[in-house]
Amino acid sequence: MLLRAVLLCAFALPASAEPYASIQDRRPDLFHPETGYRIARQRAPTPEDIPAPAQLVDAAEARALIEAGALALDVYGASYSRFDELDGTWLVSEQRLSLPGALWLPETGRGTLNETMESYLRTNLAKATAGNRDHPLVVFCIADCWMSWNAAQRLSNLGYTQVYWYRLGTDGWRDEGWALVPIDPVPVTVD
Numbered sequence: 001m002l003l004r005a006v007l008l009c010a011f012a013l014p015a016s017a018e019p020y021a022s023i024q025d026r027r028p029d030l031f032h033p034e035t036g037y038r039i040a041r042q043r044a045p046t047p048e049d050i051p052a053p054a055q056l057v058d059a060a061e062a063r064a065l066i067e068a069g070a071l072a073l074d075v076y077g078a079s080y081s082r083f084d085e086l087d088g089t090w091l092v093s094e095q096r097l098s099l100p101g102a103l104w105l106p107e108t109g110r111g112t113l114n115e116t117m118e119s120y121l122r123t124n125l126a127k128a129t130a131g132n133r134d135h136p137l138v139v140f141c142i143a144d145c146w147m148s149w150n151a152a153q154r155l156s157n158l159g160y161t162q163v164y165w166y167r168l169g170t171d172g173w174r175d176e177g178w179a180l181v182p183i184d185p186v187p188v189t190v191d
Contacts, residue, residue, distance in 0.1 A: 020047035032111055037153060038146035039111030042077070045144050046167055054139075054152040054163040059176045062138050062166040070136035070164070071128055072102035075109035075151040077141075078185060085190060097180035099140070099173055103128050104185045108154075109139075109147025120188050121151075122158065129160075136162040140169035 024031050030040045036051075050056050057065065066072050078092050098104060107113075108121040129135035137160055141148035152165040166172070174180055 017045070017048040019049050020051065023047055035111075035153075035157075037111040037150045042110070042146045043144060044146065046146055046149055050149060050152055050165045053161065054156045054165050057138065057164045057166055059166070059168060059172050059178075062140070062164065062173075063176075063178070065136055065138050065164055066099065066101065068136075070138045070162075072099045073125075073128075073137050073139045073151070073155075074098045074102045074104040074170075074183065075139060075141050075147050076104065076106060076145075076170070077109070077147055078106035092185065096183050096185075098170055098183040100179065100181050102183055104183045106185045109141060109145075109149075109151035111146075111150055113154075116188065120186075121154070123189065124186050125155070125158075125160070133159045134161050136164065138164045138166050140166040140173075142169045143167070143171040145169065 024036065030038055032039045048056075062072075074096070076096060076098070092106075096104060103124065105121055105124055107117055110117070113121065125137075129137075137155055139148050139152040139155065141151075148165060148167070148169060152163050155163045168175070170180055
């Protein structure tokens, strides 16, 4: 039993844990020169930190925040998928399992967003928080994915004051033995 717990912990840890500044200094080509968001190789080891005002949280802290009413925001990319330009529904290739009660806004953690995706993020967050930029947000994806790191930064830059980055995402949640549930992405509003 102890060996199983040790092995589960080993799988929950990201492949690397170094400071953001160190990664950016070593590979500046992977980051947007003005925003600092990761623009290439989203699926890679994430840093051990996130610039303030966003805050890094572990699984227990993420769960406590969500249980206290924080919005769980899943920004996992809709790999090999897109939204239908006629009705806005996402055409996803496989079912996503996420944290209970989460809101899934796929592709909003990319390093750059087009106008449609920027509006999609802003509109759905305003709706989910009733326009309250002080509403706590727990942003996540999967382990070793920069999209949640980017999204947490973006939300802070949009004026949200309580942004928490849950670095291990659904992988860490599952490794804790907590249930994941099927989730559908929020449709995009199309004209």
